[in-house]
Amino acid sequence: GAVVSQHPSRVICKSGTSVKIECRSLDFQATTMFWYRQFPKQSLMLMATSNEGSKATYEQGVEKDKFLINHASLTLSTLTVTSAHPEDSSFYICSVGGINMNTEAFFGQGTRLTVV
Amino acid sequence: QKEVEQNSGPLSVPEGAIASLNCTYSDRGSQSFFWYRQYSGKSPELIMFIYSNGDKEDGRFTAQLNKASQYVSLLIRDSQPSDSATYLCAVYGGATNKLIFGTGTLLAVQP
Numbered sequence: 012g013a014v015v016s017q018h019p020s021r022v023i024c025k026s027g028t029s030v031k032i033e034c035r036s037l038d039f040q041a042t043t044m045f046w047y048r049q050f051p052k053q054s055l056m057l058m059a060t061s062n063e064g065s066k067a068t069y070e071q072g073v074e075k076d077k078f079l080i081n082h083a084s085l086t087l088s089t090l091t092v093t094s095a096h097p098e099d100s101s102f103y104i105c106s107v108g109g110i111n112m113n114t115e116a117f118f119g120q121g122t123r124l125t126v127v
Numbered sequence: 128q129k130e131v132e133q134n135s136g137p138l139s140v141p142e143g144a145i146a147s148l149n150c151t152y153s154d155r156g157s158q159s160f161f162w163y164r165q166y167s168g169k170s171p172e173l174i175m176f177i178y179s180n181g182d183k184e185d186g187r188f189t190a191q192l193n194k195a196s197q198y199v200s201l202l203i204r205d206s207q208p209s210d211s212a213t214y215l216c217a218v219y220g221g222a223t224n225k226l227i228f229g230t231g232t233l234l235a236v237q238p
Contacts (some may be wrong), residue, residue: 017170045226052135054215055171077130104170115161116217116226118170 013039013107017119024095031098032090032122034105040085041107046078049102061088061105078112095126130154131218131229146203148232150216153197157225160192160199160221165213165231174201174214206236 012036014037024030034044042063059080061067068081079091092099104121106116131217132151140146141225144228148162158186159178163171185201189202213231 054131054232055228057225057227093214102168115173118172121170123168
């Protein structure tokens with residue numbers, strides 16, 4: 012399966028600052044990557060679909076100006092949480108694959124974001 | 128109605144027993160079904176997937192799919208303490224054409 016590297020694994024930031032999370036597909040050229048958010052004891056919720064060379068597609072209720080996604084190459088997508096607030100504290104996970112019925116999703120290690 | 132429903136548990140089974148995890152989904156057009164295991168603080172890892180009605184076995188794991196009942200399950204034979212984790216059911220296809228996750232079932236295997 013695909014190897015997906017996500018960095019950083021943990022980050023603590025002050026309220027009002029921005030945080031960038033990187034997701035790299037190490038052995039798979041991914042035209043599409045996905046960003047999920049998971050609150051404690053809740054399911055993975057899809058935030059947005061990252062498309063190489065074009066704008067990301069955001070799910071309903073996700074602010075595109077707050078969660079900036081850049082997918083400049085086939086192996087790298089970044090999620091920037093801008094003007095972070097404590098309610099943005101969550102586990103953020105990226106994935107590749109899972110774009111059709113025959114492919115499973117492979118996940119990065121996840122990033123635990125804590126906004127203080 | 129949630130798109131993918133699972134009992135949150137915890138489901139507690141003794142070591143060596145069979146653990147049965149269940150999942151129902153609402154979109155009858157769903158095409159493929161995945162079981163992921165997630166340890167606390169970690170990202171999900173794929174256990175197995177199933178597309179067709181019936182059973183699919185892989186080692187100690189058996190996935191069962193019944194599209195008429197919109198039901199998918201995962202059986203874990205000879206459960207081990209290392210199997211203790213949250214098991215996520217994920218469904219792909221149908222109206223959304225996206226991978227939708229259930230909230231997961233916490234499994235605790237008692238030594």
